[in-house]
Amino acid sequence: MNHYEQKDTILHAENVSVSYGEKTIIKDINFLERDTVRPGKVQGQVIAFLGRSGRGKSTLFRVITGLNKPTTGHVLIPDSTKKPIDGKIPAKDVEEGDVGFVDQRYTLFRHKTVYQALTYAMRNSTLSKAEKNDKIMRYLVEWGLEKSKDQYPNELSGGQRQRTAILEQLLSSGHYIVMDEPFSGLDIGNILNVKTAFKLINESHDLNTIIFSTHDIELAVELADSLYVIGYPRNAEGKLETFGTILHHYDLKAMGIAWHDSFGAQHRDLAEEVKKALLAS
Amino acid sequence: MNFRSWFRPFEILKKEHNIALIVIWVVMVVGYWFVATSGEEKLFPPPEKVIAGLQALYGEGLVVHIASSLGLCLKATLISVVVSLFFAYLSPVPFMRPVAIGLSRMRYLPLTGITFYLAMMMHDARSMQVGVLVIFMSLYFITSLLGVIKDSPQEEIDHARSLKCSRWEVLWEVIVKGRFDYVIEVLRQNLAITWMMLVTVESILVAAGGLGVLIKNSDKFMNHGRIVALQLVILLVGLGIDWILNTTRKSLFRYSKI
Numbered sequence: 246m247n248h249y250e251q252k253d254t255i256l257h258a259e260n261v262s263v264s265y266g267e268k269t270i271i272k273d274i275n276f277l278e279r280d281t282v283r284p285g286k287v288q289g290q291v292i293a294f295l296g297r298s299g300r301g302k303s304t305l306f307r308v309i310t311g312l313n314k315p316t317t318g319h320v321l322i323p324d325s326t327k328k329p330i331d332g333k334i335p336a337k338d339v340e341e342g343d344v345g346f347v348d349q350r351y352t353l354f355r356h357k358t359v360y361q362a363l364t365y366a367m368r369n370s371t372l373s374k375a376e377k378n379d380k381i382m383r384y385l386v387e388w389g390l391e392k393s394k395d396q397y398p399n400e401l402s403g404g405q406r407q408r409t410a411i412l413e414q415l416l417s418s419g420h421y422i423v424m425d426e427p428f429s430g431l432d433i434g435n436i437l438n439v440k441t442a443f444k445l446i447n448e449s450h451d452l453n454t455i456i457f458s459t460h461d462i463e464l465a466v467e468l469a470d471s472l473y474v475i476g477y478p479r480n481a482e483g484k485l486e487t488f489g490t491i492l493h494h495y496d497l498k499a500m501g502i503a504w505h506d507s508f509g510a511q512h513r514d515l516a517e518e519v520k521k522a523l524l525a526s
Numbered sequence: 527m528n529f530r531s532w533f534r535p536f537e538i539l540k541k542e543h544n545i546a547l548i549v550i551w552v553v554m555v556v557g558y559w560f561v562a563t564s565g566e567e568k569l570f571p572p573p574e575k576v577i578a579g580l581q582a583l584y585g586e587g588l589v590v591h592i593a594s595s596l597g598l599c600l601k602a603t604l605i606s607v608v609v610s611l612f613f614a615y616l617s618p619v620p621f622m623r624p625v626a627i628g629l630s631r632m633r634y635l636p637l638t639g640i641t642f643y644l645a646m647m648m649h650d651a652r653s654m655q656v657g658v659l660v661i662f663m664s665l666y667f668i669t670s671l672l673g674v675i676k677d678s679p680q681e682e683i684d685h686a687r688s689l690k691c692s693r694w695e696v697l698w699e700v701i702v703k704g705r706f707d708y709v710i711e712v713l714r715q716n717l718a719i720t721w722m723m724l725v726t727v728e729s730i731l732v733a734a735g736g737l738g739v740l741i742k743n744s745d746k747f748m749n750h751g752r753i754v755a756l757q758l759v760i761l762l763v764g765l766g767i768d769w770i771l772n773t774t775r776k777s778l779f780r781y782s783k784i
């Protein structure tokens with residue numbers, strides 16, 4: 246049995262909606278995620294968002310990363326610059342830069358080599374130059390990028406670009422990293438690399454939190470400890486609305502199927518259930 | 527060798543074939559020139575006359591005039607690059623945006639009006655030439671640079687923002703540093719217009735010398751060989767500048783694939 250405890254709130258969406266003019270894209274988005282603590286283990290959080298195309302996953306992610314302001318509502322994260330009050334860290338609205346973001350196209354600085362990009366990502370770090378170099382080189386080796394370290398983005402493959410983009414965000418020192426469809430367009434080896442990356446991120450700090458979207462339901466069930474289905478809700482007459490919202494939340498920790506190495510019958514059942522939910526939305 | 531491939535649309539040829547095609551065309555054009563202008567006197571001068579014209583030009587100090595034109599071009603370009611970059615780089619700042627856009631619209635102003643005011647303001651020919659060129663180059667340059675900035679993908683801007691860049695850092699990294707190769711490319715394209723305008727501007731104000739003055743003098747002589755020789759020289763110098771800029775961009779910025 247996996248023992249775990251839920252501690253402080255790490256991410257809280259409150260009544261989030263986004264509209265462009267008259268068109269509402271997402272509405273009534275509410276969720277709350279807590280820091281998960283497992284005795285004797287460093288355990289981060291992995292949150293998956295599943296939804297059919299156009300249901301507003303990317304739109305929601307742009308709000309979570311602070312790149313866009315929601316039309317209504319708030320996305321709150323703990324304010325690490327403030328002192329705890331009654332043992333609780335005060336919350337603040339997320340701002341750009343608080344949450345790392347790897348977009349669907351793995352965008353990088355076009356004029357920086359892999360090594361330069363990672364150095365730039367660490368520009369605010371207090372480490373010495375030599376320590377930074379050590380850290381970067383260690384990551385490059387670990388992530389299979391040491392041969393590409395002096396290449397520019399246009400000289401990298403999709404998988405290499407993506408790993409560089411993830412590393413940048415990791416080194417930029419936030420605990421949150423949002424990845425929009427990190428598995429799409431990757432070959433089987435690259436998918437394994439990203440899965441390993443998730444594991445590395447997860448086991449390196451308790452507060453590390455990965456939020457990702459995917460169309461691969463099995464992969465989401467396998468990797469996530471919390472899974473949201475985002476889709477069009479049905480109105481009173483049973484007709485589909487045209488804005489996205491959270492339709493289901495599966496807490497895989499509570500279900501006892503998080504952090505498993507094997508994909509068991511329970512995982513398969515959940516995947517089946519999610520599939521039905523997606524088709525109905 | 528399969529010559530049929532030379533006539534198949536979208537065919538990609540080997541490098542040697544491409545060079546061969548260029549050589550063939552040059553030989554055909556020059557050959558036509560020789561043949562068509564031989565015999566009785568024609569309006570377009572035969573090659574001998576052009577070569578004679580070139581020698582005459584050389585005697586009149588062609589090299590000095592080329593240097594003078596290049597000097598003027600360089601001076602005007604440097605000033606207008608600085609001015610244009612200043613306004614273009616500040617255009618993402620909402621307060622400065624109308625200024626940049628307004629300046630870019632000024633390119634519809636007629637050349638004569640500006641020349642007129644400059645002539646009243648400045649008294650020596652050289653600074654007036656520089657003034658006219660700078661104003662016109664800058665207006666076109668700002669227009670092109672605004673295009674480059676507008677085409678910078680939002681994803682690159684967001685990528686920088688997500689890495690804790692302040693908005694000024696975003697501007698510096700994504701637009702200024704990240705698109706410097708585009709500035710050279712824009713310069714290269716605008717220089718074609720400048721080079722043409724330079725010769726015109728020089729011929730308006732004779733005092734300072736330059737290739738434009740040589741053209742003006744040729745008109746007086748009605749010496750066709752000389753005129754054609756001069757046109758060729760101007761064309762070749764222009765192409766030379768173009769080549770230098772393109773090579774500079776490619777060798778300085780390995781990532782630059784425009």
Ligand SMILES: Nc1ncnc2c1ncn2[C@@H]1O[C@H](COP(=O)(O)OP(=O)(O)O)[C@@H](O)[C@H]1O
Nearest residue numbers: 265268270296297298299300301302303304305
């Ligand atoms: N800037 C925008 N203006 C208007 N509509 C937009 C804008 N951005 C996204 N949308 C619309 O929002 C909807 C959701 O898009 P998106 O969040 O990308 O969905 P997903 O990532 O789930 O596929 C789509 O219908 C899209 O057309």
Ligand SMILES: [Mg+2]
Nearest residue numbers: 302303304425
């Ligand atoms: Mg999307």
